[in-house]
Amino acid sequence: MLFDTNVVIVGAGPGGVTTSLYLSRYKIPHIIIDKADFPRDKICGDGLSGKVVGVLQDLNPDWIDEMQQDKSRFLDSWGVRFVAPNGQAVDLPFRINKEKPKRAPGFIAKRYEFDQFLFSKLHRGFASVFTGMRLTDAVQADDGMILKLQVGKDTFEGKAKIVVAADGDHSIIAKKFAGKHLQPDAYYAGLRAYYSGVLERHPQNFIELHFLKECLPGYFWIFPLPGDEVNVGLGILSKDVKKRGLHIKNIFESIIQFNPDIHERFKFAKLVQPVRGWRLPLAKEKHALSGDHFLLVGDAGSLVDPFTGEGIGNAMVSGQIAAQIINRAMEAENFSAAFLKQYDTSVYDSLWSELSLSQTLHRLVRHRHLFNFVVNRINSNKRLQETFSTMFNNLDNRAMLRSPMFYLRMLLNI
Ligand SMILES: Cc1cc2nc3c(=O)[nH]c(=O)nc-3n(C[C@H](O)[C@H](O)[C@H](O)COP(=O)(O)OP(=O)(O)OC[C@H]3O[C@@H](n4cnc5c(N)ncnc54)[C@H](O)[C@@H]3O)c2cc1C
Structure with missing residues (x-):
């Protein structure tokens, strides 16, 4: 056996790293693994909301200053432009203070950069980090969970009293032990592309959400990035993709080519990286986030906001709560489903009012x-x-x- 330990986190995205950072604050030694080597790409809109800034502020306010100063990787963002289906736009600043606050309310950064930034903050005194290590299966035992792992062609086993599944939407533990499956009305199909040379960037780096009739209740987005690049993408409800037989890449290309408000802005644009797709697991109903010897964090627990598509902040908040509950479980030496149920309660207490309101908006937007x-x-x-x-x-x-x-x-x- 490669290890027999107390806590293992699977996945070093924002959810997993936040769990690790808070476990380190509680001085709890743990292992964190990821199948990728860092830095690595993640398909995303790259928008870092006020919720992300709030968790970072709690972890270490200096990190926000670092982000604000590092203009080559992080762009400060001050508001949102909503574009209605009839093409009319409205600009809403995140804050209406007359004086500009010292710290930006939000940021935009490629996930390649942001996830590496977070990863570099792992506290190596408490976190043993293994990258290039993939979880391939997990088996429940009386006193923990046995993890089947793979590094290159080699396979190993490890054991932990508690496993934090922060391995994203395809989470093995969420599927096997929490019954997670693809529900077309609780998923967005998403596409992301990086372009340079797109015209008319907002002077205060507002993100743009275009609620075009072909995407509703999803949207087409243009998010400015440092330098000359922008993140352009599209999210459409998987149910609509299936029911109406939509080809999401064709819709994306036709918006850029033919939409009268968008097409002109792309006349000098160059595609910097190929268009890539990934799913967004939406929080449409309360479901189990824990069981014997495991907790689900972030996308593994389907915590993406159904209206905004924001998932990074909720992944980080759930990671923060996971560490808190693990601290209690360690003190009580109790890793049972009954004990860990308080994790579900805490996560939903913290996020559900906002998520359920977003469900209403998600319906109204149609x-x-x-x-x-x-x-x-x-x-x-x-x-x-x-x-x-x-x-x-x-x-x-x-x-x-x-x-x-x-x-x-x-x-x-x-
Ligand atoms: C097109 C698109 C646009 C989006 N735009 C935004 C946005 O602008 N703002 C926002 O807040 N959210 C956005 N989201 C949602 C956001 O990307 C996710 O909610 C967020 O990444 C969740 O973080 P996480 O840590 O839970 O999972 P992830 O970021 O997916 O991280 C999971 C980690 O686990 C690792 N892993 C996976 N499987 C295994 C395995 N078997 N073994 C070991 N490691 C494994 C992966 O390599 C990865 O590092 C968007 C999503 C999509 C698809």
Whole structure:
């Protein structure tokens, strides 16, 4: 046996690394493995929201300063441009303070860079790191979980009292022990491409979400990156792809070639890397996030926001909570499903109000005319624009979007 230990984290993406960083804070030695060697690419929109900044702030505020200063890898972002199905756009800053705060509310960075940045912060005093090591199977034992591992052509076994599955959407442990499977109405099919030379970048690096009728309730995005590059992509509900027999790459190419608001901006653009696809597992319902000897973190636990498609922040928050629960489990020497259930409760207590609100928005967005109307009204009313800007940080304000009265007042301009 290669190891027989207390804690193993499978996956060194944002969820796994955050778990490791907090375990190190609790002074808990652990192993973290990843099938890839770092740095490595990850298909993503590369948007790092305020939630990501919040976790980093808690881990070490100096890291945010580092990101802000490293302009060749991290671009600070100050807001979002929403484009309604009728082409009308509205710019909403993340913060409405008159004075620009010292730290950017969000960033955009290629995952190749951001994940390497996080990976470099692992605390080697507590974390034993094995890259190029793939989990191929897992078997429950009375006192832990036996992990089947592969490095090149060699195979090994390891054992742990508790395993954190942070191995993304295809998580072996989530499929085998938590019944995770592809549900077309709880997945986006996503595409990502890197371009250079795209025209009309926002001066404050706002990210752009284009809610085009062919993607609803998903969207086409353009996110600026450091230098001259942009991340361009598309997310469409897997259910629609299946039901309507859509070819997502054709839709992507036809938007760039023919959409009147987008096409002109790409007339000098060059594709820097081939277009690549990956799925986004959406948090559409509460499901098990733990069991005997395991916890699911991030995409392994399907925690992507169904409206925004944001998953990095939720992966990091779930990693933070996982470390907290592991600390308790170690103290109690209890790694049973019954004990670890508190992880599910804690994660959903922390994320569910936002996720369930996002489910409502995800449904509302299908109503194109409502979307067009709202954007139109925000554009003609400064006060409303400020109200919407507060919604990024204030969940109670965002909850107003659920209320028919809110739309009625908008209609009546009161
Ligand atoms: C097209 C697209 C656009 C997106 N845009 C955004 C965005 O702009 N902002 C945002 O916040 N979120 C976005 N997301 C979601 C985001 O990418 C994920 O939610 C996030 O990466 C989840 O982090 P994670 O740590 O759970 O998993 P991952 O980032 O997937 O990391 C999993 C790690 O596990 C490793 N691994 C996998 N299998 C094994 C194995 N068998 N053995 C060992 N190691 C293994 C992998 O190599 C990887 O390093 C997007 C997703 C897609 C597909």
